Amino acid sequence: AQDADTSADSGGSKKGSVSLGFVNGANTHFHTCLQKAVEQTAKKEDAKVYTANSKQDAGTELSNIEDMISRNVDALIVQTVNVDALDGDIAKAKAAGIPIYLTSVSTDKISDILGAAVVDLTEVGQMDADWIAKDAGSKSVKVGVVAGAPGAASDLLVGGFTKRLPATAKVVANQPGMFNPAKAQDVAENMIQAHPDLDYAFVANEEMAFAVRKAFDAAGAKNVKIVSVNGSEDGIAAIKDGRLQATVSNSALTIGQTAVKQSVDLLADKKVDKVSKVPLTLITRDTVDQAPQYCPE
Amino acid sequence: MALRLPHAGLIAVLVVVIVFTALRADSFTTSQNLLNVLRQISVNAVIAGGLTLLMTAGGMDFSMGSNAAVTTAVAAQMLSGGHSTAVTVVVALLLAAVVGLVNGLVVTFTNVAPFVATLATAMLLDGVALLVLNGMSVTIGDKMQALGNSTVAGVPWLLVVAALVLVLIGLVMRFTTFGRDAFAMGGNEHVARLSGINVPARKLALYALAGALAGLAGLMLLSRLGASAPNTAGLQTQLTAVAAVVIGGTSLAGGRGTVAGTALGVVLLGVVANALNLLQVNSNYQLVVTGAVLLVAAVINGFQRKGSTP
Amino acid sequence: MALRLPHAGLIAVLVVVIVFTALRADSFTTSQNLLNVLRQISVNAVIAGGLTLLMTAGGMDFSMGSNAAVTTAVAAQMLSGGHSTAVTVVVALLLAAVVGLVNGLVVTFTNVAPFVATLATAMLLDGVALLVLNGMSVTIGDKMQALGNSTVAGVPWLLVVAALVLVLIGLVMRFTTFGRDAFAMGGNEHVARLSGINVPARKLALYALAGALAGLAGLMLLSRLGASAPNTAGLQTQLTAVAAVVIGGTSLAGGRGTVAGTALGVVLLGVVANALNLLQVNSNYQLVVTGAVLLVAAVINGFQRKGSTP
Amino acid sequence: MSGPVVRVRGVTKTFGGAAALRDVDLDLHPGEVHALMGMNGAGKSTLVQILSGVHQADRGTVEVDGHAQPGLTVRRARRLGIASVPQRRELAAGLTVAENIMLGDLPRRHGVVTWSAVNSEAEQALSGLGIDIDVRRAAGELTVAEQTMVEVAREVRRGGRVLVLDEPTACLSAEAAAQIRGLVRRLRDDGVAVVYISHYIDEVMGIADRITVLRDGGVVRSAPAAEFDAASLVRGMVGRDVVSARPERPAPTDEPGISVRALSHGRAIRGFSVDVRRGEVVAVLGPAGDAQSSLFDLLSGRVAPDAGQLSVGGVEVPFGKVSASLAGGLRCVTGDRRTLGLVPELSVDENLMLAQDRLERRSWHRGRDLARRAAPLRRRYGVVALAGNPAVGTLSGGNQQKVLLAKWLQTAPVACFLEDPTNGVDIAAMAEIHALVDELAGRGVAVLLASSSAEEVVRLADRVVVVSAGRVVAQRSVAEVSQDGLVSLAVGGGGS
């Protein structure tokens, strides 16, 4: 096992326990839930956890990692701001002899990292597309997309979704909502205006999806079906009362739990897989009871 | 000078954008779409309106967007915690006014430039908003639904509120001593003081008013979204409002400003965003186009001004 | 005035933060951590340094962060496209200087306030950065690795570059006519012109220099991150730099500014961010604390200044 | 005498359609002081601004050494040896006096500014003119008089064959003004062509070799100074005779007006006391500048003094509060109208009514109503604008001064403090303002006057208090002293 005594200045950590650094990417609902999950699971696993937040800035992320290195944690869990900026992070940590565990995404060079809990964003998009394909049957339908902010996460999601749609479903509008509900609402209002005959809308997260629903309802387009991503408590409630029709659950709780447990196990040289795929569940009205818990209490 | 059409640059750019979009996108000129645009800009209009008055008086509040974020968060927590809408609205507006007042106290009784002080409070308030929400989103269900989504005689309530605020501010600036004092203070604070204007009191009132209007904007935003999420409003919102105000011809140094210009600035930004959506412009180009339009409008305005005052 | 320690407020706040953190977190005072802090602030220091000179001359460039974003994007594309590092660096710096020059042209030859013009170009450039990257991230592999991560005699290269830039700007401001002209222009542009200073040429040079320094900052950032992704740098970076500069005592109205103050401002912001991490302050509180520290430093600075000039 | 250095022919300049200069000719000869005279707004400043490249003429030519200079710019004019001290005092506020003097020409070695040389050369420039100002002081702290000195020193140091001085002696003390005139004579004897603008007839008659009189933008007459006498000069400028003689005023009452006791503030004012009865005009005489503007700051309530008491109309008025000073019926008119007097962006009418409306606690503001109330003031104080109700900043300096006086003196004061009330106004307006002060005293207002012009003091004051080193050293009834006596009293007071 890794020698825990090297973490000399991890004040408060019990002798023999593991210290983890968690570098979170932003302050959204998802990130908050993820952090809670990491903290709670670490407590259960008897690991000490330090946290930092990069506030959506790649430079801050690197700084946070440097700060974690200088406090000499045993391993780092990183919810990255940006997949491609990771290389620098990983190289840094590697040079300092501190392994990195990634959440949500992975990297090509698996050997450089401790492990990863991966959400396959392409597949998330595909699952939503599949639901539309099934729901629409052979009808030709019009679909609108409210994407996130420019960047890999949104591109993968939207790419997976649009490429998987059947030929009978046509994407008539695709605009960025910047992961910002207010912006998404404006976009949705304009979209329903330009395409009053819209049948479906794909929205890159649930916070935006609620705002989009409001915009559609206000424009009298109550029967546009909205599919989204997250599976948060509010999202499940919205599925129940019919505001959203489908969502793909990528539970922040599951990701956080997996990340901590696996990190601890891997540090202890237990024989576990380095990369674990976070289970994805399509939630519709019929399957709401199968929805995994999204956020820790 | 009297013959010159004020804000000609802005109006010219606005007309070009409107004509171009109307020709390319049929849906642009539908009354529904125009109402959409107007509803979308309502929140920004209220913030920009308050800022116009404050900046005319030589002040600056860079924290209005963040103040709105705090208000949104607090109101959402109160509503979801079961408080009545009336109580929530009153508490939220009071809180926002107090935040503004604190800004005013700092600016008036210390020697800190308003921009600096309120940039610091903007950061601080962004953090407070996160704390209030505890990093999560909070939904308010059907509450305040009417304000955010209903119409009166076909006009969205939000628009009615925003228009009322702008008209009131315009009247205050034109026809009241309070408004004229703002011009005098912005033009030359020493002279204002020597002329018997109670400058500190006026400043506090102006900052508190800006705060209250930021709070109102926050409530309007909340009623539209039906939820408060982390990073709603904040500095980004503020920058849009500042852009609208300065494009509208209000001086950063104070002493000059009109609500009409601000309204035009707000409308221009709203119309451009709407046009970019309707024209299906690639999202990567949207920022470029918005920036370019702002720049062109500013330059035309600038050339026009060059003629009159050196 | 001569006896008064300049920047006493800033230094006091800085000392308090340092002592407090050192007592509470052992790792703070390790040389590794201190070097980390200094490396982290290097990029910001270069932008803030350029801005100090420009603002002293009465200018403002709100687009430096966005200019850095464009530079980062262009350099990343060039490097990943197989161009040599030398060519890339030259092209990137030239491009950034040209962008700055364009800002300068707008500000000098139209009547647009610098803040307004460069706020618009900031948006525009943020969009351009997205276009250059085509919305994706671009990695540069091992290139420029040395600048971003290596050290010389134990000191990170980034820090060396930043320190050099700041010292040079400080010397220029104190000991060259170029620097003194900046003070004169900021103090009273009319007088500067009457004194035979070629004000337009000076302005263009200053804006181009600010642009080039933004470009340098962009390259430094790229070398640290090893990749350029959408939303790297941009307005957020700019706001941090502006905060550092104004906290350091440079006047928004021009005519007053010191590089030493700016350096202190940059260090304060860096130390506070580092301290908050090491002290394990909840991330929601971090913004609150940062804002509060800025505000306190500004207020203390302000009171101090109140004594000297009314 | 050789040919002219500068030859102006047929210059016309309009601003927004209104002509500020029409078809003006002007010749400047080396070794000659050429005075420009005219009423406020006659076009003097505009003419010299065309010479120094600030404005470009719409029509006409400017020749230097026989070469036409179309599109003359400031930099070009400077290179041609045309130096200019503009009417509006402007220094770069953040810089030191030394740097302001050396600006644009900082001594360097290997491209590095040598600070010791900057200071010593600036010191030389000042001491060469007999000016005693610490060159390390920040320019922002200087009084208007000191600023003028620094600007003159700067231009003189730069040298040049043409030196333009636009109202250099406005609001300078008699001593300082004499210094400036001495300097002008020296430069003239060195062969410099000096353009000298002033509203003081005696001063111009004493110094000018040639006088050009402007009226409404056109040249009325240009001739050697010897061919003018004071009366014809005034007639040329104004178009009629102007008499400003001391009228019979009712004797001052015994009621107390202003009473200042043991006022101390910094170095400028130390244990200063004065009593002015209602209906009396008392002039404070002494080194202008510091003490004078300090008095304004203290009496207006802008700044709290270190010590002292003030009562107005027998009622104690606390220091340090503008509202208290106003409520006590004290009205203070600044000598620095640009920074402390007017809001340049606001209209003439609004500036006129700015204080009055606040005193009356009006809450509503209507343009038409404002114009109706302002109209009689404009008429009474002779405020002339090119058109309508423009921003006050666009008026000529003299007209701005009238707006400033009207703003304060209409508000039925118990007592007032006037700092250089005729600063920069023309001879006709000066007479009008003097008449207004007479009337003010006649109405029983106590007037404390701080003027740098001895002529004005003799014309207006009943009593003179001479201040030196911040305290009162002598008191005289005006009847006892002549104008020259007054000057020597002021200067001599400084020595005792």
Ligand SMILES: Nc1ncnc2c1ncn2[C@@H]1O[C@H](COP(=O)(O)OP(=O)(O)OP(=O)(O)O)[C@@H](O)[C@H]1O
């Ligand atoms: N830039 C300008 N724009 C518009 N009008 C101007 C401008 N400069 C001068 N004027 C007008 O031209 C006229 C002449 O002004 P000028 O300053 O030359 O007068 P002056 O003789 O110097 O007066 P004073 O004795 O008050 O200094 C005035 O009516 C003034 O208002």
Ligand SMILES: Nc1ncnc2c1ncn2[C@@H]1O[C@H](COP(=O)(O)OP(=O)(O)OP(=O)(O)O)[C@@H](O)[C@H]1O
């Ligand atoms: N925008 C403007 N419109 C009309 N007149 C103007 C304008 N700007 C300046 N002027 C006039 O230009 C002339 C020259 O200005 P300058 O600053 O030299 O003198 P001034 O206003 O008399 O200065 P001061 O008030 O300090 O004595 C003045 O008559 C001034 O009123």
Ligand SMILES: [Mg+2]
């Ligand atoms: Mg003049």
Ligand SMILES: [Mg+2]
């Ligand atoms: Mg004048």
